[in-house]
Amino acid sequence: xxxxxxxxxxxxxxxxxxxxxxxxxxxxxxxxxxxxxxxxxxxxxxxxxxxxxxxxxxxxxxxxxxxxxxxxxxxxxxxxxxxxxxxxxxxxxxxxxxxxxxxxxxxxxxxxxxxxxxxxxxxxxxxxxxxxxxxxxxxxxxxxxxxxxxxxxxxxxxxxxxxxxxxxxxxxxxxxxxxxxxxxxxxxxxxxxxxxxxxxxxxxxxxxxx
Ligand code: AP5
Ligand code: ZN
Numbered sequence: 183x184x185x186x187x188x189x190x191x192x193x194x195x196x197x198x199x200x201x202x203x204x205x206x207x208x209x210x211x212x213x214x215x216x217x218x219x220x221x222x223x224x225x226x227x228x229x230x231x232x233x234x235x236x237x238x239x240x241x242x243x244x245x246x247x248x249x250x251x252x253x254x255x256x257x258x259x260x261x262x263x264x265x266x267x268x269x270x271x272x273x274x275x276x277x278x279x280x281x282x283x284x285x286x287x288x289x290x291x292x293x294x295x296x297x298x299x300x301x302x303x304x305x306x307x308x309x310x311x312x313x314x315x316x317x318x319x320x321x322x323x324x325x326x327x328x329x330x331x332x333x334x335x336x337x338x339x340x341x342x343x344x345x346x347x348x349x350x351x352x353x354x355x356x357x358x359x360x361x362x363x364x365x366x367x368x369x370x371x372x373x374x375x376x377x378x379x380x381x382x383x384x385x386x387x388x389x390x391x392x
Contacts (some may be wrong), residue, residue, distance in 0.1 A: 183208060183262040184283065185390070186269070188360060189291035191349040192298040192305070194375060194382060196314045198291065200385045209258050212266040215312040216249055217241060222309075238340050238348035240356060243273045251281065261284075269354070270357045275364075287390050288364040291382070293375040295350055302346045306335040320379055321383040 183206060187195040199210040218226030218236060227249065231241045240246075250268055253259070269275040304317040307325075310333025315322050322328060326335050340349065364370040371389040376382040 183287070183390075184265075184285045185262075185287040185289065186265045186285055186364070187267075187291065188357070188364075190293060190295070190298060190353045192301040193291040193293045194379070195266045195291060196312070197320065197379055198383060198386060199264050200313060201379070202386065203264055204263070205383075205387065206262075208262040208264060209358060210264045210266055211250070211253055211268070212260075212312065213241075213246055213249060213268040213270075214266070216253065218312065219294065236339055236345075238345040240270060243271055243277075245273055245388065246270070247277045250278070254283070259388055269360060272359060272363060275360055285364075285369055287371060288360075289371040289386050290361055290370060290372045291375055291386075291387060292372050297375075298350060299343060299346060302341045303343070305338065305341055307338055308333040309336045310334070 185202075187199055187202075190197050196212060196214070199212065203210040217228070221232045221235065222228070227245060230245055233332075234241045246268060250265075254263070265325045269278060299317065302320075304319065306315045306317065306322075307313065307329060308315075308328035311328060311331045313328055313330050314320070315328075315335060322335060327333075328335060340346070361370055361372075373382070373385045373389050376385055
């Protein structure tokens, strides 16, 4: 199965992708995680992307399109995948379509902008595997330590309130039009964010055409 998770920054795409990939037994591909690893490792892509990410801007399409096509060519993607955070512009979606990639489902996680700011201030992420936690809503078993890999939990550079505000503006302008793009192709399913992570996973699984 090939699916896309759409949603505003902080909607819970990463959190849900991590859970869904275990249930569906397919890999999650997060361009955000790929880019953060590239920045940390100081690769040429990381150097190109860093300033955009810190400012809450989108990394240019040509960089993302290169990354995503390379990743989708890897062996573990043969039986499907979950895309988290990509495509993010019409140009990225068209590039996947031109490559002949057809999706089974596109799920948009819906959450009001007002709820996003609170989420981001409490978010902590694993610096090793990228897993997301929340100090109140999704706390790790041991404070400051990732449940899955034991990595250190840190705050993301782009989670400052001003940057989050900008990321939301970019989402509404550049990414939200993808909902119409996929609705026209009969693929879009909207799922309201639920009060708990578990309930949201259940709602997404119910929305999938399986
Ligand atoms: P990226 O990492 O993709 O960031 P994003 O889309 O802004 O999404 P987030 O990771 O912030 O949020 P999320 O929806 O995954 O939420 P999470 O699960 O963490 O991209 C970062 C940057 O990289 C971009 O700004 C851009 O510069 C660049 N980039 C990446 N991809 C790109 C592309 N394709 N094109 C161009 N540039 C690109 O959840 C948020 C918080 O809420 C967590 O604390 C979590 O624990 C908590 N939470 C989750 N669900 C619930 C719930 N149901 N109840 C209560 N709390 C919850
Ligand atoms: Zn981890």
